Amino acid sequence: MLKQLEELKLKVLRELEEVSEIKELESWRVRYLGKKSELTRILRSLATLPLEQRKTIGALANEVRADLESSLKQKRQTLREAQVVIQTKEEQFDTTLPGRPLPIGHLHPITQTLYEICDIFISMGFQVVEGPEVEWDYYNFESLNIPKEHPARDTMSTLWVDSKAESDERCMLLRTHTTSMQLRVMEKTPPPLRVIIPGKVYRYEASDATHTPMFHQIDGLVVDKGITMADLKGTLYEVVRRFFGEDRKVRFRCDYFPFVEPGAEMAIECSVCSGNGCRLCGNSGWIEILGAGMTHPQVLQRAGLDPEVYSGFAFGMGVDRIPMLRYWIDNIRLFYNSDLRFLRQF
Ligand code: DAH
Numbered sequence: 330m331l332k333q334l335e336e337l338k339l340k341v342l343r344e345l346e347e348v349s350e351i352k353e354l355e356s357w358r359v360r361y362l363g364k365k366s367e368l369t370r371i372l373r374s375l376a377t378l379p380l381e382q383r384k385t386i387g388a389l390a391n392e393v394r395a396d397l398e399s400s401l402k403q404k405r406q407t408l409r410e411a412q413v414v415i416q417t418k419e420e421q422f423d424t425t426l427p428g429r430p431l432p433i434g435h436l437h438p439i440t441q442t443l444y445e446i447c448d449i450f451i452s453m454g455f456q457v458v459e460g461p462e463v464e465w466d467y468y469n470f471e472s473l474n475i476p477k478e479h480p481a482r483d484t485m486s487t488l489w490v491d492s493k494a495e496s497d498e499r500c501m502l503l504r505t506h507t508t509s510m511q512l513r514v515m516e517k518t519p520p521p522l523r524v525i526i527p528g529k530v531y532r533y534e535a536s537d538a539t540h541t542p543m544f545h546q547i548d549g550l551v552v553d554k555g556i557t558m559a560d561l562k563g564t565l566y567e568v569v570r571r572f573f574g575e576d577r578k579v580r581f582r583c584d585y586f587p588f589v590e591p592g593a594e595m596a597i598e599c600s601v602c603s604g605n606g607c608r609l610c611g612n613s614g615w616i617e618i619l620g621a622g623m624t625h626p627q628v629l630q631r632a633g634l635d636p637e638v639y640s641g642f643a644f645g646m647g648v649d650r651i652p653m654l655r656y657w658i659d660n661i662r663l664f665y666n667s668d669l670r671f672l673r674q675f
Contacts, residue, residue, distance in 0.1 A: 330371070330386050337367060338393045345400055351408045354401065362397055438652045438675040439545055439664055443527050446547055446648065449571050450525045453564065455549065458524045460510035462531070463490055466500040472512040472631055473588035481587050486533035488542075503531035507548040508588065508645050511624075514550060515632030520639055521553035527648070538608070538660045545648035552624065552634065552641035558591070561621055561642035565595060569618075572651075573597055578604065580615055589622025589643055600654045609659055616654060619646035 341361045348357055360366060368390065375387045436444070447457055475481045485505035510526040518524075526548040534542050551560065562581065569579055577597050584594035596617045599610035606612035621644035626636035649661055656675075658664075663671050 330382075331389055334371065334386070334389050334393055338396060341397060342400055345397075345404055348404065349408075351405065351412070354405055354408070358401060362394065362401070368394055368397070435675070437664070437672065438656075439649055441675065442652045442655075443545060443547065443648050446568070446572060446646075446651070447525060447527055449568050450547075450549065453567070455523045455525045458510060458514055458526050459528055460504075460507070460513060460526060462504055462529055463501055464504040464509045466502060468512055469502055469504050469506070469509040472628065473508060474625055474627055475587050479587065488531050488533050504528075505532055506530050506645060507546040508643070510548065511550050511588070511643060512628065512632055515552065515629070515634065520634065520641075523551045523553075525549045536662055538662070539650070541649070541661055541665055544661075546645055547648060548643065548645040550624070550641060550643045552629070552639055554639060556623075556640045556642055558623060558642070561593075561623065561644070564642075565619070565621060565644060569595070569597060573654075584620055584622075586620050586622055588625050588628050590625045592620065592622035595619045595621065597654070601657055601659070609653070616650065618650065619644050621645070 344361075345357060348354055361368060363369065371386070372390050372394070375383050375390070378386065435441075451457065469487075470476070470479075470482060487505055488503040490501040490503065507526045507528050507530060510528075514522065514524055514526070528546065529543055530546050531543050534540050536542060549564075551564070565581075566579065569577065579598075580596040581593060582596075584592045586592045594617055596615040598604045599607060599614055599616050601607050601609045602614065604614035606614050610616050621642065624641035624643050629636045629639060629641065649664065652658065652664070652675075653661060
């Protein structure tokens with residue numbers, strides 16, 4: 330029996346050695362130290378043995394039990410410590426390390442241009458106003474001297490939103506120009522007023538190298554007593570000088586827009602061909618950047634202003650073409666294709 334006990338001890342300790350998880354320790358304990366274990370059975374049977382044997386075997390059996398119990402305790406301790414090490418390793422991180430950079434984007438080149446132009450006007454005392462992209466026929470056309478049968482409507486291939494409206498004035502459309510905000514501003518703001526209106530505009534147009542069905546414009550409006558064509562010219566020349574540089578050649582000539590009288594247009598020398606003619610400028614050497622003029626007396630009247638007392642000037646420029654000129658981009662659609670290889674360059 331002594332031998333049996335020795336063998337049992339060795340076997341059981343070897344098994345304990347192999348335990349690698351704390352939760353397995355309990356079943357080991359039940360199996361070898363529990364009520365039904367071999368050791369307990371031996372201890373119980375001691376009473377039936379002759380005295381001599383009882384002493385030696387009893388002593389050894391108790392020794393084995395004490396050994397197993399202390400080994401178990403130690404094993405539990407070791408496993409616990411190992412677990413703590415694993416946990417802290419996982420939690421450990423160096424708070425002094427620089428953070429991982431997040432992939433932050435930047436403003437779209439057209440938005441950048443829009444903001445830059447707005448900043449120039451803001452520095453000249455203009456306020457920025459925004460308006461609805463879905464607009465009444467009245468504000469987009471009628472209020473600007475473009476009644477239903479006017480040919481100027483044909484130049485703006487309109488996207489109508491609701492064709493079943495009760496009357497023509499109540500028809501809705503996607504605004505074809507930011508000029509649609511001019512009367513809204515005049516109705517709400519008594520002169521003197523000096524505003525710019527940046528935003529998106531829409532036309533029913535197929536896209537090509539220089540056209541997209543949605544693009545950006547900035548309109549401007551100044552109304553006060555004694556505003557003249559000199560104010561218009563002075564303001565716009567200054568903006569172009571600041572934005573495109575002192576040396577850029579500018580062309581200013583007559584044009585027609587129903588809501589201004591007289592009307593004008595401004596063009597700058599094409600940067601791609603330096604005025605020699607290329608695909609971007611349609612071989613003319615010039616790129617038109619804005620329409621402008623003195624606010625039509627009827628438009629002022631519609632806003633409740635007396636044209637004998639007040640006068641104003643207005644302008645409207647396309648924004649999308651400007652970064653094209655600046656960065657020599659020959660296809661406007663590149664701005665809208667969401668190709669990051671292109672957009673990351675700005
Ligand atoms: N709205 C015109 C267009 O989209 C541009 C324009 C011309 C705006 C003259 C104006 C202006 O405010 O006075 O073609």
